[in-house]
Amino acid sequence: MSTHAGQAPADPAGRTDPVSPVSMSLAADPSSPAQPPAAVPAATAARLPHYLRALSDFGATVNSQDLATAAGVDAATLRRDLSRLGSYGIRGVGYDTAVLSAEISRALGAELDHRVALFGLGNLGRALAGYAGFAGRGFALVALFDVDPTVIGAALPTAAGPLQVHHTRDAATVIAAERVTIGMIAAPDGDAQSIADLLISAGIKSVLSFTSGRLDVPADVHVRQIDVGLEMQMLAFHQAHLLTPADPAEPTPQQQQRRSG
Amino acid sequence: MSTHAGQAPADPAGRTDPVSPVSMSLAADPSSPAQPPAAVPAATAARLPHYLRALSDFGATVNSQDLATAAGVDAATLRRDLSRLGSYGIRGVGYDTAVLSAEISRALGAELDHRVALFGLGNLGRALAGYAGFAGRGFALVALFDVDPTVIGAALPTAAGPLQVHHTRDAATVIAAERVTIGMIAAPDGDAQSIADLLISAGIKSVLSFTSGRLDVPADVHVRQIDVGLEMQMLAFHQAHLLTPADPAEPTPQQQQRRSG
DNA sequence: GGTTGTGAATACCTTCACAGCT
DNA sequence: AGCTGTGAAGGTATTCACAACC
Incomplete structure (x- = not known):
C-alpha cells in the first residue's frame, strides 16, 4: 500500500487491502435511546x-x-x-x-490484559511463540496447542519463557483455566475451522488466523486473517498495473515521499 | 474482521484495517487522451x-x-x-x-512469474522460507539474505528445495542475477529501512515487510506491511468495545452467518 | 503565530433494484 | 425463469479551509 504522487498517504486497511466499510457503533442495540458514547468508525x-x-x-x-x-x-x-x-x-x-x-x-483496550492461546506449532507457530512484541503491547501468550504427539507435553520456548504444549482436544479446559481471551491459529488450513469452532464454544470472541480459507463464525466473533499469499498477490497486482501506487485500504497506512524514484 | 448481524460481510482492506481510499488508475499518465483501459479501484x-x-x-x-x-x-x-x-x-x-x-x-499479474527475495532468516524468516503457498500462487522464492555469519553460505531448506544464504551486502548483485521482482523483509525492525533502501536502489518496486515501523520509500514503490502486534491491537479494540463486529477494511473480507452465538 | 477541532465539500464505495441477456 | 451488469441512491470516509483557541 502506497499512495499517489508521493504525498498524502491514504489508507490503513491496507493490508490488503482496501477498505472496510462498516462502521461500528450504534447499530447493535435498538434500545439505547439517546446517543451512544460516540462510536469510533x-x-x-x-x-x-x-x-x-x-x-x-x-x-x-x-x-x-x-x-x-x-x-x-x-x-x-x-x-x-x-x-x-x-x-x-x-x-x-x-x-x-x-x-x-x-x-x-x-x-484500544490495552488495559484489559489480553491472554492469548496459540494453535499450531509448526514453523510459523514457533516463530509466533518467540515473537517478543506481545508483552510490549499488552498481550500475554499463555497457552500452546498442537495435535502432534511428539510436541505435546514438551515445554516450548516463548518470548516470555517456556510454555507447555497441550493437545488441542484439551483446549476447552485450558482456555478456561488460563482465562484466554484471544485465539491465534497457525495450524494447517484444513484444521482451522475445527479450531475456530472449538474457540467459539469456549467463548472466545477474537481470533487471529494465519490460514487461507474463510472461517465461518457467529456475528459476534471477530476474526482477522493474515494471509501472506494474499498480500503477495496484492503486490503482484500493483506490479502488473504499474499505476500510481494506490493504497488498498488495507489496514496499513503507508508511504510518504522521499527520494524520487 | 467480521460483519454485523451475521449477514453481509463488508470489507477487505481489512487487514489492517479498514479502508484504503485511494483508487488507482487514471492519475498517472496525463498524456493518455481518451479513457484508460478502465482502472480497477x-x-x-x-x-x-x-x-x-x-x-x-x-x-x-x-x-x-x-x-x-x-x-x-x-x-x-x-x-x-x-x-x-x-x-x-x-x-x-x-x-x-x-x-x-x-x-x-x-x-493479478499471475502470469508475470514473480521472483521473491527474502531478507532475515530468524524464526519468522525460516517459517516463510518453508511456506508452500508461494509456488501455488505464482511466486518463486529465489534468494535468501541475512547478516549472520553463521548462516551465510549455508543451504537453507525452502518449500521448493534448498537455497543458499547470501550476505545482505551482496543483495544488489544477487537480485540482478536472479531477476528478483519482490522483496520480503523479515529482519529486525531496526534493519528494515536499510534493507528497503537497498531494494529500492536495486530497482525493486514491491516490498512485503513484517516489521513494525513505517518504511520510507519513493511513491512508485509499493509496500505492504504485516504486523502481528497491530492486528492483535485491532482485535483488542473490538473486544474492548463490544459492539457489532465491524469489519475494518482491512483488506480482508470476512464472515458470514452460521451458528447463532 | 501556531495548531487544533470541525462544518462543508468532495470523492469513493456499497447497496438497491431492475433492465437486458441467455 | 434465472442471473448478470449497471444506473441511481445512500452512506462513509477523506480532504479542504477556517473559526476557535492557546
Missing part, C-alpha cells in the same frame, strides 16, 4: 495502532502534521480521528505524547 | 485474491450469490467488482469458474 479504529506506534518516535509533544507523516496518513484525517477519542490536543501547541498514548491505548 | 483490487481463493471451492460454474458468500462479500459488490475486469459472466447461468479464475489471475 472502523476506518479510524484501524489507524489507531499506527498512531500509537508513530507516537514513540517523538518527544514531549507532536503536532498533527508530524505525527500524521510518521503514521502515513493525512494531517486532517489524523486530527479527525483523534478528535473522536476526545479533545486531547492543545491548540497552538499540538498533542502531549504521553497523554495521547494513554488515550489511544485505552481506546 | 483499490477496494476491488483488494478483494480479487479472495474471489480467486473462493473460486476453488466450486465446480464448473458459480453464481454471484454463492461466490460472494464464500468470499465474504455482498453479491452486488462481487458482481460490480467482476464487471470491472470485463464481462465474464453469463446471464441466467453465472460465471464459468475456469474462465473467471483465469481472468482474475491475469488481473
Whole structure:
C-alpha cells in the first residue's frame, strides 16, 4: 500500500487491502435511546495502532502534521480521528505524547490484559511463540496447542519463557483455566475451522488466523486473517498495473515521499 | 474482521484495517487522451485474491450469490467488482469458474512469474522460507539474505528445495542475477529501512515487510506491511468495545452467518 | 503565530433494484 | 425463469479551509 504522487498517504486497511466499510457503533442495540458514547468508525479504529506506534518516535509533544507523516496518513484525517477519542490536543501547541498514548491505548483496550492461546506449532507457530512484541503491547501468550504427539507435553520456548504444549482436544479446559481471551491459529488450513469452532464454544470472541480459507463464525466473533499469499498477490497486482501506487485500504497506512524514484 | 448481524460481510482492506481510499488508475499518465483501459479501484483490487481463493471451492460454474458468500462479500459488490475486469459472466447461468479464475489471475499479474527475495532468516524468516503457498500462487522464492555469519553460505531448506544464504551486502548483485521482482523483509525492525533502501536502489518496486515501523520509500514503490502486534491491537479494540463486529477494511473480507452465538 | 477541532465539500464505495441477456 | 451488469441512491470516509483557541 502506497499512495499517489508521493504525498498524502491514504489508507490503513491496507493490508490488503482496501477498505472496510462498516462502521461500528450504534447499530447493535435498538434500545439505547439517546446517543451512544460516540462510536469510533472502523476506518479510524484501524489507524489507531499506527498512531500509537508513530507516537514513540517523538518527544514531549507532536503536532498533527508530524505525527500524521510518521503514521502515513493525512494531517486532517489524523486530527479527525483523534478528535473522536476526545479533545486531547492543545491548540497552538499540538498533542502531549504521553497523554495521547494513554488515550489511544485505552481506546484500544490495552488495559484489559489480553491472554492469548496459540494453535499450531509448526514453523510459523514457533516463530509466533518467540515473537517478543506481545508483552510490549499488552498481550500475554499463555497457552500452546498442537495435535502432534511428539510436541505435546514438551515445554516450548516463548518470548516470555517456556510454555507447555497441550493437545488441542484439551483446549476447552485450558482456555478456561488460563482465562484466554484471544485465539491465534497457525495450524494447517484444513484444521482451522475445527479450531475456530472449538474457540467459539469456549467463548472466545477474537481470533487471529494465519490460514487461507474463510472461517465461518457467529456475528459476534471477530476474526482477522493474515494471509501472506494474499498480500503477495496484492503486490503482484500493483506490479502488473504499474499505476500510481494506490493504497488498498488495507489496514496499513503507508508511504510518504522521499527520494524520487 | 467480521460483519454485523451475521449477514453481509463488508470489507477487505481489512487487514489492517479498514479502508484504503485511494483508487488507482487514471492519475498517472496525463498524456493518455481518451479513457484508460478502465482502472480497477483499490477496494476491488483488494478483494480479487479472495474471489480467486473462493473460486476453488466450486465446480464448473458459480453464481454471484454463492461466490460472494464464500468470499465474504455482498453479491452486488462481487458482481460490480467482476464487471470491472470485463464481462465474464453469463446471464441466467453465472460465471464459468475456469474462465473467471483465469481472468482474475491475469488481473493479478499471475502470469508475470514473480521472483521473491527474502531478507532475515530468524524464526519468522525460516517459517516463510518453508511456506508452500508461494509456488501455488505464482511466486518463486529465489534468494535468501541475512547478516549472520553463521548462516551465510549455508543451504537453507525452502518449500521448493534448498537455497543458499547470501550476505545482505551482496543483495544488489544477487537480485540482478536472479531477476528478483519482490522483496520480503523479515529482519529486525531496526534493519528494515536499510534493507528497503537497498531494494529500492536495486530497482525493486514491491516490498512485503513484517516489521513494525513505517518504511520510507519513493511513491512508485509499493509496500505492504504485516504486523502481528497491530492486528492483535485491532482485535483488542473490538473486544474492548463490544459492539457489532465491524469489519475494518482491512483488506480482508470476512464472515458470514452460521451458528447463532 | 501556531495548531487544533470541525462544518462543508468532495470523492469513493456499497447497496438497491431492475433492465437486458441467455 | 434465472442471473448478470449497471444506473441511481445512500452512506462513509477523506480532504479542504477556517473559526476557535492557546
